[in-house]
Amino acid sequence: MSNEIYTDHIVSVLVHNNPGVLSKVTSLVTRRGFNIDGISAGPTRQNDMFRLTIVVKGDDKSIEQIQKQLYKIIDVVKVVPIVKSKMVGREICLIKIKASGSEKHEILQIINVFKANVVDVGSNGLTVEITGDSDKIDSFLALLEPHQISDVARTGVVAMNRWDRPYN
Amino acid sequence: MNGARIIVESLKKEKVETVFCYTGGAVIKIFDELYKHGEGLNLIQPRHEQGGTHAADGYARSTGKTGIVIVTSGPGATNTITGIATAYMDSSPLVVITGQVSSALIGTDAFQESDVTGITLPITKANFLIKDIKELAITIKKAFYIAESGRPGPVVIDIPGDIQREELDFDYPETIDLQSYKPKEAGHPRQIKTAIKLLSESKRPLVLTGGGVNLSNAMPEMNEFLNKTGIPVVHTLMGNGVNPADEGQFLGFIGMHGTLYGNYAIQNADLILAVGVRFSDRIIGDPQTYGQNAIIIHIDIDPAEIGKNIPVELPIVGSAKSILKELNNGNFKLTISEWKNELIKYKTDYPLSYDENEKIKPQAIIELAMKYFPEDTIVATDVGQNQIWVAQYYRIKNPRCFLTSGGLGTMGYGLPSAIGAAVGNPDKQVLMFAGDGGFQMNMQELGIIRKYGLKVKLIVLDNNYLGMVRQWQELLFEKRYSGTDMDFNPDFVKLAEVFNVKAVLLKDPMKAEAVIKELAESDESMLIHIAVDPDENVLPMVPAGKALDEVLTKL
DSSP, X not given: OTTSOOEEEEEEEEEEOOTTHHHHHHHHHHHTTOOEEEEEEEEOSSTTEEEEEEEEEEOHHHHHHHHHHHHTSTTEEEEEEEOGGGEEEEEEEEEEEXXXXXXXXXXXXXXXXXXXXXXXXXXXXXXXXXXXXXXXXXXXXXXXXXXXXXXXXXXXXXXXXXXXXXXX | OBHHHHHHHHHHHTTOOEEEEOOOGGGHHHHHHHHHHOTTOEEEOOSSHHHXXXXXXXXXXXXXXXXXXXXXXXXXXXTTHHHHHHHHHTTOOEEEEEEEOOGXXXXXXXXXXXXXXXXXXXXXXXXXXXXXXXXXXXXXXXXXXXXXXXXXXXXXXXXXXXXXXXXXOOOOOSOOOOTTOOOOXXXXXXXXXXXXXXXXXXXXXXEEEOHHHHHTTXXXXXXXXXXXXXXXXXXXXXXXXXXOSSGGGEEEEOXXXXXXXXXXXXXXXXXXXXXXXXXOHHHHSSTTTTTTTOEEEEEXXXXXXXXXXXXXXXXXXXXXXXXXXXXXXXXXXXXXXXXXXHHHHXXXXXXXXXXXXXXXXXXXXXXXHHHHSOTTOEEEEOSSHHHHHHHHHSOOOSTTOEEOOOSSOOXXXXXXXXXXXXXXXXXXXXXXXXXXXXXXXXXXGGHHHHHTTOOOEEEEEEOXXXXXXXXXXXXXXXXXXXXXXXXXXXXXXHHHHHTTOEEEEEOOGGGHHHHHHHHHHOSSOEEEEXXXXXXXXXXXXXXXXXXXXXXXXXX
């Protein structure tokens, strides 16, 4: 297994929202030797169902094993592997930046290019919200790096497979 | 009806006969209801909750019924953990009911509070904390259904004190339907057809039976399949009990301490039909070379076992019983006599063997026991050398007659599981083998043999060592016997006698046969303490991670 290629995988897990289900899922993923790089949870259209979107690193074979193991949790209804090249994935990120008057202008230019939004402004800085795929958020953060970022909060990815999957 | 009574009535609805239970503050109400309304329930109170849980496990494995455990909160619950983990690794169905502090106190670090659902999360098939009395009866129904169906396993229900006291009408659901849990019994017809085709084309086929064959009560179907096809068979530790009519087909136990001919068969087969196995590391050795020349057909009810440890060519998901029945309907035209003759020759040339000297050989004791005990004896082992010698030398010919902690390897399993088997099988002989180390891990359970009038026959193979680890130290650590000598062992004869169990010390090899005969014929429970050759090793041995043909026959 050592020469396998480890890549990010996204697994979408539909669960019954019973007590402890989140810890059951995360504990299983951890127990089988995976690090969770991101996780997001939220309700679905059915009242008692939640959807978890989990980002883990692993090789293809181990990811298949994780999916099978997840099905063994009684509260897990469906496990859908998300194919990175064939998905839409979005993340929200909030960034708090210290900035004086002139710096604010510079930052606003970057914000415009990335179609991000200013959601809060104070005398010493501003808070920015950006939605997009993880790469977009990464590059946005990289550009803001020369400025004084005081806090970053990211939701982790939510993702779905595309309607029409292009051929490999 | 109060919650505690609902629990008792639910157990009756599930046709429970035996409950292994130990009281305490958080289950006092349940015990009160058992006292008042527990008619028809046989209550067995162990000396320690771990012993009680292993006993329930031994009861479950030997009878095929679910083992029931009731213990109190906090330490009562944590004492069951090793028993639950043992059952989980070997897929033994248990329903463990733990008392919990009252709902209002949960999370306050109250007296005898522990997070039972948190602790048991990775070692249960499912677990539940009851937060509303309306959930109680349906959760018990669910617990039994989950524990017994599909791949069986332990289920824990944690029930706070206030729920036990609260009142509600008793309404036990007749059936249950879980949207997200629907185990599949029948195998895919096309896969089964392909299996029959592959088997027919094979020149060197081999069957590997695993614990799943015992668990799904498929041993009759397995034997029928073997008799019909004439294919040679090997088994895992948990798959013990397979018995083809033609002894030449039987190649014993495989893996790290498997027979030379069993492992040879694996490495030289062109097709392996593996039924109800999980290809554990102890069975496959080196996954790269395992069954290197073989197409592997893997039958298992748990889809997660397919391809987990080794790649397989043809998976069939479903119960061993259902799929073997289908296979038995197949038309096989096998021409495998050359392969069978090759294996019979190998078996004759490289039999299991041990060297005799003036000391008592544990293998010889096992052979004697097999001679004097009836064929349907339930044999329980502890863990270590004793376990493997029994697996190698004691030919188990019936299903559910070999109780051993295979997956977790729990020392201390032997005595309590034998007791549980004796509770569930009063008409059968129950014979335990344990080493001096493991026996002492749950020896307190000697105390309930007289109390419940049980009949168990106990053999303590005493080499004054934790022998299996000592053997590894001899092989890999230049005989630095760190932590493995058992000096100041108790006098096991006196120990048994303290608990009113008849006991004999055996030191003279010349008397072995007479003593074992006495043990087999004794009308009451009896323990034999046997001073065996302390230097005896379990052989053959495939060092961990090596290929099954890189085997040591000497250390």
